[in-house]
Amino acid sequence: MSEFNDYKIDLKEFKDGFKFTEKGLTHKQGSRYKLLPYAANEKTLVDDFSGVLGSFSRLISNKQIEGTFNYDEFIEEVAEQVGDYEGNLSEETFKDIIRTMFIEDGKLVNFDIKTLNYINSTKADEKIASFLYSVLFDENIKKEALSHYDTEVNNILYKLVLKSLPTLKEKKYSMGGYNCYVPYVKEMFIKDFRFLIKHEELYKDSLKRLLEYYYMFYISQLSIKLDKFENAELDKIEKVYYTLSWESTSKNRTAYRLGWELLKGKVNSLFSHAVALELLNTNGDENQLGYLELAEAYNLMDKDEIEESLREVVNIYQSQIKDIDWNEFKPTSKQSSVNGFNEVYRLYDSLEYQFNKGTRKRAYDAYKNWFVKFVEKNFGKRRGALGYNLNMTEDDIILMTKICINDKKKLKLNILFEEFEKRGIFFDRDSSKKIIQLYEKLNLLEKKSDSGDAQYVRSVL
Helix, strand or coil, rough: CCCCCCCCCCCHHHHHHCCCCCCCCCCCCCCCCCCCCCCCCCCCCCCCCCCHHHHHHHHHHECCCCCCCHHHHHHHHHHHCCCCCCCHHHHHHHHHHHHHHHEECCCEECHHHHHHHCCCCCHHHHHHHHHHHHHHHHHHHHHHHHHCCCCCCHHHHHHHHHHHCCCCCCCCCCCCCCCCCCCCHHHHHHHHHHHHCHHHHHHHHHHHHHHHHHHHHHHHHHHHHCCHHCCCCCCCCCCCCCCEEECCCCCCCCHHHHHHHHHHHCCCCCCHHHHHHHCCCCCCCCCCCCCHHHHHHHHCCEEEEEEHHHHHHHHHHHHHHCCCCHHHHHCCCCCCCCHHHHHHHHHHHHHHHHHCCCCHHHHHHHHHHHHHHHHHHEEEEEEEHHHHEEEEEEEHHHHHHHHHCCCCCEEEHHHHHHHHHHHHCCHHHHHHHHHHHHHHCCCCCCCCCCCCCCCCEEEEC
């Protein structure tokens, strides 16, 4: 935090930034405080990470792709690299072999780490990738990643094919401007990414799922932290429970109550938090201040002065929302001992109230749906009347087991479950039993004593 200690809202910047008119205002987010890469519409919503994978790979390897990958031109280029053929038939046969080996569904097969850079991406994919790069990556791990991307292959055919791919431009990317709200997620991602990239086959096959999971992990933790405002403990993992795709569940299960059922209520309010933090950062400080930093700053100011300043801002905001009857508005009974934070709560409550009562509900829902639709497609399983539950497949458990055991030969079972929890993956007793049964089925469970107290899970690398 800078030495500047007047964090009152700049009213002119507030009115200009939120585009005050006689009819109302425009809810702004993502400028003064970059929380999430979402828009208040679903036109370009991203729930498939194929394009995100390509963009993320280019970001970490300093590459830029122009246009889209054309596999017909690529096959012609490979054929030309070979040179002489014994007649047209042999050339066409060679092209068929290349097509069969290296093209699938019109896309390049990821046979090498560098081929990830040729996966096409939309602008929306790039936006999500830039967000992940900004909140999860750092320059130190980037140097390690670059060394792996620069490794030469020994396979002659692979070398020929790689040489035939279009040359990608070099481009230096900044780490981006998003504020990492939950640093422990970044810390775990770097650890897991470092392990993954040392094992090229695993990296190629699993980076997409790792990105999907850490996106899920980051935003689920963020949503819960935001809901706690200045009382959030940013070094403590919030418990979010998953069920398993091959088990049945019920309303009585911990995994139901403390899974999506818990999380969706927090996720609903993401747009209100994004706008609130944007507004509260419309001050004279250049840093991005989350609720905890704002609380720290306000406590250094005169209590009456900051509260009067924030009260004025909330009153101006309410008066500018003209299609709402504010006489029916009742702030929550939540109270704070931090200077000014009762007015921060009133601002947030005002945002929630008008989004849900006025004509802006569609924008409010669209913003959260960037995450909701992603979860439903990638980590959700519909369970009849229970609706969606957070879900892990057998493949997910096997991948996370590999990641948690890392380069060790085996890990004690109870330590393995602790490693899951460090990554935000919690299981209730029923799910834990099913996972142990899976390890037994895969012959990965090792007992060190007849009593079965000391159980180990062997590496599946």
